[in-house]
Amino acid sequence: MTFLSVSDLQVSFSTEDGTVKAVDGVSFNVERGKTLAIVGESGSGKSVTSQAIMALHTGRGTTVTGRIELDGIDIVTASEEKLRSMRGNEMAMIFQDPFSSLHPFYKIGSQLAEAVHAHHKVSKKEAKAEALRMLNKVGISNPEQRLEDYPHQLSGGMRQRVMIAMALINGPELLIADEPTTALDVTVQAQILELLAELQAEFNTAIILITHDLGIVADMADEIVVMYGGRIVEKAGLHDLFYKPQMPYTVGLLSSVPRLDSAGNRLLSIGGQPPSLINLPTGCVFNPRCAAKNPEIAPRCESERPDLREVGENQFVRCHLDDEQREKFATTRLEEVFGGE
């Protein structure tokens, strides 16, 4: 059975300027021990999707519809009590900013112990022992001493390790990492990614990794969902996405990112700006910026919303272009930047 299955997820917020459909019809599955990467720019709906899985959209004016099934339990309709018992226990989340996600007034040790107490009836001593074990696991030196530290006494990398320790302390089966390394330096990022991969192998955790960095995706993901304007525009396995990208947007991303191992060819940027969710373009949401649009197909791109359709084994794309046109576009673009790789 599928471990996590999200189907037709819709999240909208009503604001003064009108209703914002932040996530529109998102569906995907994640299995235990696998990593799904959600890639997208700001405003693409990637974080909103992950927050919906944690059932964090409780504010007024927020509507969440669709099904999110975690191990057979529907999160959208579950009671708050049930959700509270699941959060931190069966599913946990690591946030981008390790500076603001720890409470500044409490010691690391008591924050970690609290996470244990919330879900298990254990003595203080046992909770502390558990906290110590987790700090050890995430590679913090002098864990006994660190338990007595306040968050401000730790460096950014260490705080992120504490966050990971806290998220994993109850052995959740689903871990959502929302840009877990964006605030960190590259060498620290390498440490954290390595740690996540090790812990995943040990606990068989399913990870949803939200990021804008295609390098991290190439390193960590098994399957990838590319989001744009609140929709999934491409869904594919790791190698298919990087070597056989279908959606012109994905191709655009791949050819606009400077790479460590290639120098100097001019980047092919995607023109224009990401769309405003209040005022989405008609037709394909990507069409105003699409470089693959040709006069022949343009009227269709500009008027008709494309469906997500299967174009290869487990590869889906939301684009009106036919197979041949998409492939031609992808090959010429990538060749232009990377010289025939």
Place this chain on the structure above:
Amino acid sequence: MVSDQEILKVTDLYKKFPITKGALLKKEVGSVNAVNGINLTLNESETLGLVGESGCGKSTAGRAILRLLEPTSGKVEFEGTDITTLSRGEMVPMRSRMQMIFQDPFSSLNPRHTVGSIIGAPYEVQGIKPAGGVKNAVRETMERVGLNPEHFNRYPNEFSGGQRQRIGIARAVTLRPKFIVCDEPVSALDVSIQAQVINLLQDLQDEFGIAYLFVAHDLSVVRQISDRVAVMYLGHIVEQASRDDLYTHPYHPYTHALLSAVPVPDPKVEAQRERIVLRGDLPSPINLPSGCVFSTRCWQAQDKCHTDVPELQDMGNGHKVACHFPIMEFLGNSLIIGPDSGMTEQPDRVVPPPSEVLQSLQGGRATRPKGIDYAEGEEPI
């Protein structure tokens, strides 16, 4: 086209921030050593990438070079004039020739000024009256950086992050300066917008012959835009070379570690790579380690490294490194690749270091040791 004309020369630049104690007498009890004696040169139309992790002093260096922060000591010669000795009044006309682009496109623009007045401000400050009027000149600059000139009277909050960064760039190039310090100009932008801004900066350089000091932490971006690259660690330049030399043949262990840590958007390559994971955290810039600043985290540090400060020495071709035991291994396509990939064997070195230099190095180690980890029991500081 990089010319031979040297435009900027930084000699022995120091910037220390004093730590004081006491309310009245402000006794100095120590200092944060942000920049510790760096030397740089920059030619006309050249881009020098200054990379390093947060806290390495790269931004402070950029600001001290422009005298936005007063350097503690050292010389900054711009077009032959040592600007560190100029008075405030004398600095004003210099500023029309040297500019800055900031990281954060949100806080670097005054929200109460229109775009037109932000971009036109340099004319007013410098008392320059362009032919055809300020308004026309501003519109022209706006058009040049890809902004709609009709948005002249709009306020910054009406623009997206990428467009705001264009406003910041327009302001910097208004007076057609010869030198711009770009402090992380693309790190706050979305991926698809980053490429637009990088391309724009390159076009402006080609058109106006601007030299950039490009301060950034993203090594991929730096490789894309730079002609030469300097790597900073704890306020020191530990390695400096032309772009391709630095990325294909780094000598300093820290550069190796940095390069190995950057993920590459290519799954097959990623699967083969070996990552050098540095243990421990950056030492405090208040108490710098003795000897080599990197010695506390270096996996091949020996006794000498903890006591003797390595000088920046030329390994040939202008490739300078500050290390007692530089790594001699050639990295080929700039990637640190695992031992089993069959790609570690590389034919010829692109930059054969002069044999004299090699011999003068005491027991210069030929290869990078495998299994990059701290020795058991060694506690990183």
